[in-house]
Structures are given as C-alpha cells and as structure tokens.
Amino acid sequence: MTGTALLTDRYELTMVAAALADGTAERHCVFELFARRLPDGRRYGVVAGTGRLLEALERFRFSADDLASLAPVVDPATLDWLRDYRFTGDVDGYPEGELYFPGSPVLTVTGSFADAVVLETLALSIFNHDCAIASAAARMVTAAAGRPLIEMGSRRTHEEAAVAAARAAYLAGFATTSNLAAGARHGIPTAGTAAHAWVLLHDDEPAAFASQVAALGTGTTLLVDTYDIRRGIDHAVAAAGPGLGAVRIDSGDLGELARQARDQLDSLGATGTRIVLSGDLDEYAIASLRAEPVDSYGVGTSLVTGSGAPTAGMVYKLVEVDGRPVSKRSSAKESRGGRKAALRRFKPTGTAVEEVVYPYGSDPVAGPHDRVLAVPLVRDGKVVADEPLTDLQAARERLRTALVAVPWEGLKLSRGEPAIPTTFLTGS
C-alpha cells in the first residue's frame, strides 16, 4: 500500500524541525479534532472517517523517496527523525456512526508534540470529507423514509474521494453504491443499471433492452428515458415480460413521471416492477417524492458534494501541553483549553437532551441515561478499537439508534439550530 505521510502540510514538518532543535518536540501534547459549528442550518453531524484514519495511520511512514523530496524542506536531523517516524501515542474518539454537535471532541490525539502534530492534515482531510458526506447522506436516508438509496456520485468528485464518499454514504444508511472500488475495498454492495449510451449503441431501444435482459436477466433495471418514456416502458416490458426488475427514469418531472410509469407498468401486468428515480436528487427532492410510487433513488452530485456543505469545518487544535491547558485568545476563533471528554444526556424515554463536554478526568455522569461518547482507538501507537475498522454494519446500526434518540424537530430537513445544545462544563 502507498504511504500517507506526504499527505501533510509543509508547516507541520518545519514545526517539527524547529521543535527538535529547541527541545519542545518531546512535550506531551493533547490535540482535539472538533467542529466549531455545524454547516449553516444543519441539526447534527455524523462521525465518519475514523476507520479510514486508523488505516491511514498504519501507512504513515516516510519512504526513501518521500525523504528525498523533503531534503529541501527540513534539515538532516529532522530527516533522520522522519525516517524512524512511527506514531507511538494514543487516540480516542467517537465511534463511526455516532452523532456530533458543535464542540464535540470527535477525536483526541495524545503524544509528544512532534508525534501528534504531523497527523493534523491527514486527520482533518479524512474527517472533513467523510463527515461532510455522511452528514448529508443521513438526511437523505431520513428523507427517503425507508426506500433504498443508491450512491452513484463517483463521477462528480475526485476519483479517490468517490470511494470514501461511497463508504460514508453506506455508513449513513445508503443501500448500495455504483463504485466498484468501494465494493472491493470496503465490502459495500454495488449496484448498477445502464447508461443512455447503452440504448444509443444499439439500432433501436427494443434491441438494446432485449440484449440487456439476455445478458443480465429479467431482474435487471432498464433505463427508459432515452427517447420517449411511455414507449420506453412498453419496450421494457416487451423485452423482459411482466417480471422485469425495474425501470429507471433519469430526467423530467420525476414525481409525475413516476405516477405515469406506475400506472403503465401495472396496466401491463408488471405490478412488481420497481421504479428507480435519479437525476439531480437531493434530500429535499427526495422528500418531495415521498407520496409518489417510487421504489428507490439514485443520488449522485448532491451526495458527493455534501449537499451544499462539502467540508465539515473540523479543526485540529492543541489544547494541552505537559498538563497545562492552552488556547488561542485573539479572536472569534477562540478555543477552549484543556483536554476534554463528552457525554450525551438522555431523558428516561430515550430522547437526547444535551451534549455535555467536560474536563477529561472529571466525572459528571449523573445517572443511567448519560452515555460517555469516546472510545479508545489507539494505545502506544497500536490500534485497539473495539470493532474492526471495516465494520460498517456496526456504524450503520449506531447511527440508526442515535437518530431515533434525536428530538423530532432535529430530524426536519429545514434549517435550524443543532438538535441538542452543547454544554461546556469547566473544571471545578
């Protein structure tokens, strides 16, 4: 596997160089990764990326080629240090699929300054991307109200971001992805229909459909909107018979077209044939189709771009040095010093009430309805996470459970405040 150590901002390594020179490199530090706020109007965020980060951490090594490229950047002593670099600290964090709110300490990295500072860019890249996608995806899953969603946005984003987006979408409840690498790497079920090119390649639509059914079976999904949708559905049922798996409609007034398609399919005896809609769907469009006879949705652009919030706005901040709380003080970007932990308070009914962020080491757990949120992920550089990094099923289940506990207003798609407030307790 390729190394990940150069996926890093230059200043991290020059800070290491200066810190090795002045002796501060070994100071014991705590960095926290968190979002100061949610994207505008969003009610909650979904943690995603933890598994990817831990996997990337194991590949965070500077190769000989990497070091050669860094020769103009840092001094020889620093190159030597980088050559031997292995992260030997600890990491704690919210598990994937957990919700987060403003200030939630989603990830805590402890170790020497030099050990921990070099992970800043990689950790932020992974969390800012994956949390943005998972958070948008979760809203789409809610909007779909139980109908399956197919992730098909690979072509609208960077080719490797596409694989991570498919993973984040699946984690958030999508049923399948079109991305084959996501299937191979993460075990996500893949799905696909056919493109308009398939119909255009053939002499006519009936020939294209007959060929697709011959090769892929009657359970396949035929794309019926290349020419005229009504004739397309006729051709589709003629090709596959009333046992046709599904038809896909990718353009036009999707709600109206779905109704017409359902009527037509039923009249042709294809009462079990499903209707798949795609074409610039986002969570609002999905919600607006709730009353229509739709069986599943294909979502592309809006998913991989975080539906208006393509980055989660997470930051990675030094909060403690040799046990001393530290924080920036000059502006609105102020942060809270000192290592923190968090718990979520619930009503006896199970509804979440607040996110409580408190000084690490204090214990404000007040009763059986408080749940501490972070878990140990890495100890002395070794991954110790409870569940396998690849266990997306557990993350899906965790998110499902967490969303059930959100106050109902928090699940609305409309803009508003975070679903629960964050309370910051200070040291006593």
Place this chain on the structure above:
Amino acid sequence: MTGTALLTDRYELTMVAAALADGTAERHCVFELFARRLPDGRRYGVVAGTGRLLEALERFRFSADDLASLAPVVDPATLDWLRDYRFTGDVDGYPEGELYFPGSPVLTVTGSFADAVVLETLALSIFNHDCAIASAAARMVTAAAGRPLIEMGSRRTHEEAAVAAARAAYLAGFATTSNLAAGARHGIPTAGTAAHAWVLLHDDEPAAFASQVAALGTGTTLLVDTYDIRRGIDHAVAAAGPGLGAVRIDSGDLGELARQARDQLDSLGATGTRIVLSGDLDEYAIASLRAEPVDSYGVGTSLVTGSGAPTAGMVYKLVEVDGRPVSKRSSAKESRGGRKAALRRFKPTGTAVEEVVYPYGSDPVAGPHDRVLAVPLVRDGKVVADEPLTDLQAARERLRTALVAVPWEGLKLSRGEPAIPTTFLTGS
C-alpha cells in the same frame, strides 16, 4: 503504482458484458466529455485534469485482485476480456489551461464501445474535480491582481483530492501549495508558515518566535495572531529583527489588521517584512483587500470546494456509433449527436469573440484569427501529447494568455453569462 480500473461505476462493466454477448462491443464509438453549462453565474471554465487522466489511463489495468472482486459482477467471458484490457483507441482534447465554455468538447474518446465506455467514470471524476478547482482558482488569481496566492486547503478536502486541488490551483496561477505530496509528485513549489499550536507549545510567544527564527531563519513567516496581534508583531520583530520575512494574520477584520500591521512594521523599521493574510478567504474577500497593504494570501476552504461549485458538471456522452450520429431525445438533457471539433474566434485585436463547435471533419476556419482548440493526446492507446503530462508551466502560460483574450466583462467576479457565446454549426 496502484491500478485505477476499479475507480469505475458498476454499470460500465455490465454494459461491456452485455455488449460482448450481443456483438456491439466492437462498434466504433465516439464519446465526448463536456459541460452543458457553467456553474451558476460563472463566465468561463478552466480545463484541468488532462495530464492526470492520461497518467491514470496508463494504470487502467484490472489486477488479479480486481478481477476476483468482479467475479460476482460479470460473467467469466467478460472477466477474460477485462484481464486483457488495454485502451487501444484515440483521445483528443483541449490542453490544460485552456478555457472552456458550455458545449466545448473538452475531451473526445474514440474506440470500440467496450474500450471507451469503461473510461467514463474515471475521466469524469478527474475533470469534474480538477476543472472545478482550477476554475475557482483562476478567479482568485484575477482577484489577487498579481499578489501571490498560497494554496493551503488540503485539510478541508479528501486527502487525495487535496493533491489534485493543489495541482489545479498551481495550474491556474497560484504561487505555491502547502501540500507536500503535490510538491513531490508534481514539482509544485511548497510553502508554509507555522500554526497556532507552535506558539501554544512554548512558554510564551517570544520563545516560540525565537525558536522558529533560530531553526528556519529570519526569512520565515511568523504567525502573530495567537494572542494579541500588536504585541505579536512586536515580539516578531524583536525575534527576527527588521529583516523578518513575513507575518501572517489568520483571523479578524483582515483589511484593518493589515493596515495596522503595515504601519507597525514600518515604524519598527521592518519595511520589507511582508504581510500574509489567511482565514476563510475567497475571490470576493481577496478582491475587497485589493487596496490594503497585503503581500500574499493563503487560501484554503474556498479553493478546495470550488468556491461554491465543487463539481464542474461535465458529462461523458456517446455521440457517434459506426459513423452514425446518436443523441438522447427525451428531455432538457438533450445532447447533440455526431463527433464535434471546436475553434475559438478572435478579433484582430486578440479579443475572443465566440466558441464555435462544428462537425468534426468540416473546416469552418475563416481566417488567421480562428484557433482550433483540441490537440491529439492518445493514438492507438499510446500517449502522444505534445508536451509532457507534468508540464504545468505550459498550462499556466496558456491560461494567462487565454484570460488576456477574454472580453473584460468576462473577468468580473460578478455573476453573468459566459464570457463568449458558443455557436453550434450543424453539418452542411
């Protein structure tokens, strides 16, 4: 290097399977990659990604592991075909750094259906990402009016998208990037300052600055807004002397702070010390700082998210089969059949007038001020591009020249129509 063949949507391979079965796999096809429209209000797009695509094409091979993962997806005959897959067709396209407009045939792929269809997702992923970033970056470069821009958005996007974003930004005229992998892979100059963590790590700001100067020299950039900016600048000049390279301010009212910093630096004799501003800058914020004493800008989030347009909206459409023009006809997503070429018309003064898209093989060149836009990139599967894939300098120069030719209204940041209209000529 890792293979790229699985960065593909499942339906491309199932279409190949069906086409191999029915004999259409060998039909000679032309696919065109283009944008139906520019992002809302944008005046032009910048072509970026061509070099990355050609490099990815050489790694588009199905490994044994890839094929094993595809066993549940396609039949054994198709697996055999994939095992031997090498692209053997032709590719033509606009060179990197060229402008594009709605309908510009940015990339043309010709070959058998099976050869060409499997490249759809990878080609779109690369162009939709890289063009989105380069197009946003070019506006920022224009807004900066000659002041250098530092790309520092890696942490706000997927870790590999970050490297591509740094490349696209440099291609569009950014001076440097913070991303070390972009430096190592693409030869882009890297730059860096220090984080607030650097100051917080130390016992006080003077100690932090003294250490940074000792390790990195007086030419370094000191981050002065961790506590109080005025005192920070005092500490900075005390640490480095009046020969200090630069100070960075990352928060607050940047214009006001830049003026105060300039006055203070000058009064301390540090008249040559540069002022670097960062902190949620986009092209509008950069433009608004034009009258202020700023020496360079660090741009992060807005760059890597395409400043509101994170994807370029490119599509990859089959337009010709065995010499027969084909096109979808059902809806607003209609496209124009037949292989096309394009030229740009200029006034004798050098100002661009229109983008002319015409049937390939016809010759509407009307005079010395018409410039044909596409160049050969691949012939019979072999890269034949005129310039090395890594020649970002040529792309920078090409874009600079192309932007000079844009009518002046087209360089305004405000929303509007494309800078020049696209005229579609039909076959005679």
